[in-house]
Amino acid sequence: MKSQVHTMRPTRVKKGSVKKRQSAAATHVAIIGAGRGGTALLEIFASDPLVEIVGIAEVNPKAPGLTLARRLKVPVICDYRKLLALEQVDLIIDVTGDSAVGMVLQDFHRMGVAVIGGASAKFMWQLIEARIRATAEIEKTLNKYQSLYRLYVKEAGAAVTEERTRIACEIHDGLVQNLAGMNFKLDLCQELVRKKPKTCQTTLREAKAQLKLAIQEARQVIFNLRPLHYDRLDLIPALTNYLRSYETQYHIKTEFAVSGDETTLFPRTKIFLFRIVQEALSNVQKHAKADRVAVQLAIGREVLTVTITDNGIGFDVEAVSRDPEKWDHFGVRGIVERARLVGGEARIESKRGRGTKVVIKVPLGKKEVEPNGTD
Ligand SMILES: Nc1ncnc2c1ncn2[C@@H]1O[C@H](COP(=O)(O)OP(=O)(O)OP(=O)(O)O)[C@@H](O)[C@H]1O
Ligand SMILES: [Mg+2]
Incomplete structure (x- = not known):
């Protein structure tokens, strides 16, 4: 306040004006x-x-x-x-x-x-300002942990239901279809065995091939049922299998490109990346109306990059993050949080009508160090 030049219209302060609280104790x-x-x-x-x-x-x-x-x-x-x-x-x-x-x-x-006034007043407001800053920081951290907590609660509950539905679909679409086909072929064999033995032989061969397929399907279902242990997860086979069953289940064509060596990755990073890809793929199936999705995993010496690209309808990332109706949708937030928890970052690029790209970058330097690789 340099001089008392009246450059603005003053709000009149009446003598003794007490607008907010008429408390004598104040x-x-x-x-x-x-x-x-x-x-x-x-x-x-x-x-x-x-x-x-x-x-x-x-x-x-x-x-x-x-x-x-x-x-x-x-x-x-x-x-x-x-x-x-x-x-x-x-x-x-x-x-x-x-x-x-x-x-x-x-x-x-x-x-x-x-x-x-003077130095005392300055000291006073600086202290106050520091307190305001600290409170804001605490609130920010608190909000972050509250949303993380909600994310975990959601995962614990919804993930079980989701997983059960997924397994049921997998068994229905793969295994049961193959077994039903085999049943049909064996019925046919029964009719043909006397009248047309040669045709019966061909049908039996087909039934056998189908049985082989059913065994493979059953193995895959069992594989997908295995709990993902931090210390044992092999990311590339896990993703390969996951993408295979995803493709059969949802009829969305998948591509998987890998480069680099996954043995350099910490177990926790692998499990988090697996979950990130799972969520991104779940979003493609739920929202994107895509018929193709590509997953790229590039493990370099210093940085790991995972990209999930779909050819779907895309969406306005900013608008969705501000949409009050989606306050309890945690998929994208989960992707961002998980990437952050392994020292990396996630970026979602999308435009209406132009598909969606989720990019996760994790530096493989010191930041990723964790005790014994377990959680
Ligand atoms: N690949 C995608 N294509 C089109 N829209 C998407 C895609 N991924 C996300 N979205 C949009 O972003 C929103 C937020 O996604 P997010 O994963 O956070 O929540 P959700 O999938 O709706 O619910 P949740 O994951 O909590 O079960 C979605 O509701 C959808 O509108
Ligand atoms: Mg989602």
Whole structure:
């Protein structure tokens, strides 16, 4: 606050104006200066039931604290001397850093009114600002962990149902179809065995081939049923099998390209990547209306990249992340969180009508170090 030039229309502060709380027990505070210091004071006092802000003085109409003051319905004036004249004021805090204001306040003496200015005021608002920053940081961390918690709760519950449905579909679409086909062929053989023995032989060969297929299917179902142990998961075979059954189940063509050596990866990274690919593929099947999806896994010396690309309808990533109806949809958030938990990052690129690409990059340097590779 350099000079008292009236550059804006002052909000009139009536003497003794107490808009927010008419509590006699409250300390009535007047603030001079709506810069960083004034903003910090407003923020902290606004939530304190024992403080009533009777007014804030500022000459700069663009000062950062003014918007907040108006939102809080704190009277704003240009001339700080009007604040000194207020009837109901217990404490005046000068955070302008302006020596002219400081000098006026030095000569200001009124019974029951305390004045804080200069270095003391600066120290005070800096402490307050630090506290606000710390609180915001704590809230941010808390929110993150709350959404992580919801993610885990969701996984624990929904994943079981989802997995059961998936296994049932897998058995139905693969194994049961093959067995039914075999049954039909054996019935046919029964009829043909006397009349047309040669045709019967061919049908029997076909039935045998189908039986082989059924055995393979059964093996695959068992493979997919195995719990994914951190210390034993082989990522590439797991993904190969997963993609194979995904393709049969959902009739979405899959491509899988791998480069590099997975033995360099930590078990936890492998399991997290597996889950990420699972979720991305589940989204393709649920939302994308795609008929193709490609998964690329490139394990380099320093960085690992996984890309899942579909040729579906795409979506507006920003809009979806802001959609209040999807607050409890955790798939994409789970992908981002999991990537972060292994020291990497996930990026979702999508445009309506242009398909979707999920890219996960994990540095394979020091960041990924974890105790014994277990969780
Ligand atoms: N590959 C994709 N193609 C088109 N839209 C997608 C794709 N992936 C995600 N979306 C859109 O993004 C939204 C958020 O996805 P997300 O995985 O977070 O939630 P969800 O799949 O709806 O539910 P959840 O995964 O929690 O069961 C989806 O509802 C969908 O609208
Ligand atoms: Mg999803």
